[in-house]
Amino acid sequence: MNKQLWIIANWKSNKNIREALEWIDKVGPELENRLHVKVVVCPAFTDIEEVKKAVLVGNYPLIVGAQDVSPFAEGPYTGEESARILSELVDLAILGHFERRENFGETDQMISEKVQQAKKFNITPLVCVQGKEIKVPEGVNLIAYEPIFAIGSGNPDTPQNAALVAQGLKEQYGEDLEVLYGGSVTSDNSKAFLQQEELSGLLIGKSSLDPEEFVKIVKIAYLI
Numbered sequence: 001m002n003k004q005l006w007i008i009a010n011w012k013s014n015k016n017i018r019e020a021l022e023w024i025d026k027v028g029p030e031l032e033n034r035l036h037v038k039v040v041v042c043p044a045f046t047d048i049e050e051v052k053k054a055v056l057v058g059n060y061p062l063i064v065g066a067q068d069v070s071p072f073a074e075g076p077y078t079g080e081e082s083a084r085i086l087s088e089l090v091d092l093a094i095l096g097h098f099e100r101r102e103n104f105g106e107t108d109q110m111i112s113e114k115v116q117q118a119k120k121f122n123i124t125p126l127v128c129v130q131g132k133e134i135k136v137p138e139g140v141n142l143i144a145y146e147p148i149f150a151i152g153s154g155n156p157d158t159p160q161n162a163a164l165v166a167q168g169l170k171e172q173y174g175e176d177l178e179v180l181y182g183g184s185v186t187s188d189n190s191k192a193f194l195q196q197e198e199l200s201g202l203l204i205g206k207s208s209l210d211p212e213e214f215v216k217i218v219k220i221a222y223l224i
């Protein structure tokens with residue numbers, strides 16, 4: 001039996017609606033219904049609704065996610081996107097990404113509150129950890145190991161080390177934990193990460209912006 005894999009595109013702060021829809025038009029028709037591979041796209045908030053519509057119209061096997069969720073419930077929190085509002089459109093949310101911890105002062109406490117909000121509205125939390133020292137909030141089953149040196153640098157961790165970190169995290173938090181790897185993933189190195197027994201997929205930044213490159217990575221996952 002193939003192991004369950006996640007291939008997750010994190011567009012970060014890139015692509016307007018037109019560019020997002022061009023990506024969907026190219027990637028969507030290439031996706032196949034493979035039970036062992038879940039493909040997710042996490043666009044900018046302003047793209048999400050149009051992306052979701054295009055996925056539904058095309059009937060593509062593509063899950064739509066968000067790159068963040070408010071730590072607060074719906075209410076007087078200017079500029080925030082609450083989990084209840086987002087839950088109409090997304091099924092997963094990336095939480096605690098290094099770029100948010102670093103640039104927006106996100107703390108473990110805030111990330112834990114975001115996880116609670118996401119879960120309350122059936123949004124799967126994908127929590128990013130930068131190493132074994134980061135605390136994984138309770139109730140989280142899906143995490144991404146993203147070593148800081150590897151993010152956007154063109155200098156990925158080794159698949160062997162990523163697998164060792166994943167193993168350590170599972171020893172700490174339970175064997176059911178699914179651990180993804182993120183950091184300078186490309187179509188050239190993705191197979192070596194996906195082949196690691198301890199890893200359950202990839203969180204992809206820069207390489208996910210290019211539809212051809214992203215499709216290549218998804219097709220590699222189909223063959224694992």
Ligand code: 13P
Nearest residue numbers: 151152182183184205206
């Ligand atoms: P890059 O793929 O651009 O290195 O970004 C990865 C990342 O942000 C991991 O979460």
